[in-house]
Amino acid sequence: MSPRFLAPLSVLSLALALGACEKPQAPPAPPRPAMVVQPQPAGAASExxxxxxxxxYEPELAFRIGGKVTQRLVEVGERVKKDQPLAELDPQDVRLQLDASRAQVAAAEANLQLAKAERERYQRLLDRQMVSRSQYDSAHNGFLSAEARLRQIRAEFNVANNQAGYAVLRAPQDGVIASRRFDVGQVVSAGQTLFSLAVDxxxxxxxxxxxxxxxxxxxxxxxxxxxxxxxxxxxxxxxxxxxxxxxxxxxxxxxxxxxxxxxxxxxxxxxxxxxxxTGAAQALAVPLSALSAENGAPFVWRVDPQTATLKRTPVRIGAYGETLVPVLEGLQASDWVVAAGVQVLREGQQIRPVDRDNRAIKLAAKE
The missing domain is CATH 2.40.30.170 (Efflux pump adaptor protein, beta barrel domain)
Incomplete structure (x- = not known):
């Protein structure tokens, strides 16, 4: 065969071979379904x-004096009545103080009787002009001093008597013991909280x-x-x-x-x-699942109603609710946004809009 016919024949054979190796182009993927919703009015959104x-009322209960706790009479969650004992302190110290105060009262009473008798004796001597007026005045002042001393000792006795009663902590009102903050044997100070009471x-x-x-x-x-x-x-x-x-x-x-x-x-x-x-300024709200963010900037995927393509739309949001987030700026009530799967979408992607029941939606019509 002539060489001038071999070259065109080789080129033709190579072209046929390459054409046979090329794969046919795959048809374009159909638009993926995406659930879309419209923003809700603010009245439907709340925090x-x-x-x-x-x-x-939840008063904190404490002893009015310090001491060692010897008994705990109630437990947490127990219902108590007014004036019911809750805990007790070791009463030995307060009893000794009470006995000492009682003895001081007795001594002050005896001293007052002696000062009274001394004044009366000086009064009789003064009437007979056997003592001077200044001597009588001294005896009278001694009587007044003894009388004042007795009043002071009696007040101290009343305080000691009250403290003896403070060794028992009582419920001020009916209620339930809400908490306990001590153990038996612990030394507590005056005013240290031991119980909290939930009043009925x-x-x-x-x-x-x-x-x-x-x-x-x-x-x-x-x-x-x-x-x-x-x-x-x-x-x-x-x-x-x-x-x-x-x-x-x-x-x-x-x-x-x-x-x-x-x-x-x-x-x-x-x-x-x-x-x-959430307030009147928050006009619209979208589901939490519709919101995404990039570099701290929140956005949603808004759907073009004519072409069913996606557009990233920045929004300004308010405080998150339980299922909704208020949108302060960036959306209108007539917009459609993708409500699920937003993390796998991209700008300009075409979708097939569906509702929550996977039914097709016509975006031109309001949901």
Whole structure:
């Protein structure tokens, strides 16, 4: 064969071989389904804080004198009545003090009788002009001094007598022993807290407000309380007490919430949740799962209703709620955002919008 025909033939064979090796192009992947929602009105969003049911009054109980504890008569959680003994101190020292005071009273009474008799004798001698007026005045002043001394000793005896009674710690009111902070045999000082008593009567909820939420609350602000034992049932309440200083360890602000209704089936120690409105300035809210962030900047994936493609949209948010987060800026009520799986999405990606039941959604229509 002629060489001039071999070159074109070789080129043609090589082209056919390369064409046979090329793989056919795969068809483009269909748009992935993504659950989308529209922002909710602010009225549906609220902040919630965990709390604990406590007594309205919780006095701390302590001995009025120091000593060694010899008996503990109640345990934590036990219900007590007014004036019921709770603990006792070793009474030996206070009894000795009482005996000493009693002896001093007897001595002062005898001294007063002697001073009285001395004054009366000088009075008779003065009437007979057998002693001078100054001698009588000295005897009279001795009587007055003995009388004042007796009053002083009797007051000290009353104090010692009261201290003897202080050796027994008694409940000031009906209630439940909430805590104990001592053991038998321990030497305690006067005023050292031994028990805390949850007084019968009003109940309220103790909560702790974080620093970022503190400024939105005030005393008397209406809120709602839901008891853990009664889900779905909310009771009207208000903030009764709000600490102006943060706790040194938790950096939260303690607050007390009082019920507005008279009878609430709330028991001591029950868990509760306090709900508060997020405020009028918070126009919209989205699910927590719709929110993502990069370098500390929060954003959501907003869906273009015409092309069903994604656009990263920065937002400014408020305080997190239990299931929702308020969006202060960046979204409108007519927008659609992806509510799940946001960590695997990318800018410009096309999706197939579905609702929570995996049903297709027409983005042009409002949900």
């Amino acid at each position: 919630s804080f965990p709390g604990e049911v406590r007594a309205r 009567g009003e109940r309220e909820v103790a909560i702790n407000l974080p620093e970022h939420a503190f400024e939105r609350f005030r005393i008397g602000q209406p809120i709602e309380v839901e008891l853990w034992s009664q889900p779905g049932q909310r009771y009207p309440a208000h903030i009764r007490e709000l600490s102006p200083a943060a706790d040194a360890q938790s950096r939260t602000f303690p607050a007390r919430v009082a019920f507005d209704v008279g009878t609430v089936p709330a028991e001591l120690g029950q868990s509760a949740r306090v709900f508060a409105s």
